[in-house]
Ligand code: ADP
């Protein structure tokens with residue numbers, strides 16, 4: 001029986017999509033959802049998530065609902081499926097009344113295999129009434145990180161999805177995302193009440209990408225030099241503002257680089273023309289805001305430059321992920337300055353408190369990533385909750401290692417600080433305790449009475465933050481994500497306290513100093 005289904009799925013794959021092999025976990029995922037089980041798929045961009053719900057939708061009797069956050073994404077997929085001869089349709093605000101009625105009729109007749117809807121349309125009474133009459137096979141929730149307020153593009157309507165699905169019927173759910181932080185993952189599963197789901201998580205290691213961070217200094221000159229060195233290759237430059245996009249695109253043009261701007265402020269025809277020119281290789285470089293890239297599948301992007309510091313590591317990972325999708329060379333260069341972090345923090349000044357606090361945390365993670373001299377890949381994968389216990393040899397920090405310092409004494413102090421505060425506090429409090437600072441918490445918990453209080457006062461906060469982060473990164477400590485980022489001692493950390501030994505930590509970058517040294521050369 002299993003063998004039969006195996007062939008059946010493979011045949012469908014070949015017949016409809018023209019592929020002869022499944023990639024990674026695709027087949028297991030498809031079997032899981034077809035068996036009626038809740039399924040949670042975490043896969044990096046470009047790994048082939050869409051097929052995980054498209055193929056079972058075709059293989060089953062009835063209609064699958066696909067919840068998708070962007071009209072453009074829906075349209076892309078529906079067009080593509082139609083081109084493969086599949087009856088896929090969408091329901092959204094761009095349709096006329098007559099078109100909506102046609103889609104509904106075809107769905108109720110059982111002709112539509114995939115019905116794409118935005119969460120906003122789904123909440124409408126009339127949509128619900130109609131869906132109750134249709135034969136729905138399962139619900140796919142694409143870009144499921146939109147459910148989580150800890151993610152980088154939270155959409156409040158996404159949080160209502162579970163209730164709506166329940167009112168349609170008892171349907172299996174397949175949720176898919178390319179955001180892998182354990183916190184976001186947990187939030188998605190909680191909100192969808194999918195604790196029972198089979199989780200399929202692929203590795204986020206993009207081995208062909210080279211990660212590099214440089215201080216933001218004479219950035220324009222550096223960018224021009226970099227692109228000239230990579231002449232004729234395809235690249236994306238991300239900037240934070242539309243104004244910056246225009247400015248950099250212009251600058252590149254006058255330097256004989258075939259570059260075009262892309263941002264949401266451009267008229268749609270121009271934006272489309274620029275995107276097409278990039279896809280068709282008439283332009284080498286596209287200078288863009290983060291509006292560019294979702295759902296764009298250009299396999300031979302050779303470099304991604306972040307002209308400005310990104311808002312979060314998730315965003316950075318997504319954007320850099322557009323380089324080297326064909327598995328060949330991909331260079332990811334980010335320009336970093338703390339001023340950018342401060343600027344970005346100001347942007348969220350008027351947002352609600354939780355959102356503001358959250359963006360601040362994401363920015364702090366970004367800043368530490370940039371400042372740290374530890375292997376970039378190691379940091380990224382740790383951030384995504386993946387085990388990667390080595391240095392990659394293929395990032396700036398591995399290729400140009402910074403000086404290390406003997407950190408046995410510091411590591412012991414860091415672990416003791418966690419122990420003596422009873423594993424109940426987040427990182428910044430531990431830093432305060434180690435530095436012997438007085439604040440409301442130190443006083444109310446009498447932490448100034450502890451042995452570790454002030455034991456590290458010869459160093460500054462940045463130093464202790466770096467030590468604690470490396471203790472987390474190398475698994476001596478662990479963060480309790482369900483508990484406000486409370487830091488706990490791992491088994492390895494407890495063992496270290498019993499049997500300490502010499503250990504080297506990397507000194508953070510001091511970019512100001514590095515720029516100065518560069519100038520003196
Ligand atoms: P994601 O949604 O994970 O970013 P997509 O679903 O857009 O990725 O897939 C990325 C590309 O991989 C698409 O061009 C898709 O057609 C292709 N693809 C997916 N599965 C397979 C497969 N089994 N064999 C070959 N190509 C595949």
Ligand code: ZN
Pocket residue numbers: 374375376377378391392393394395396397398
């Ligand atoms: Zn590395």
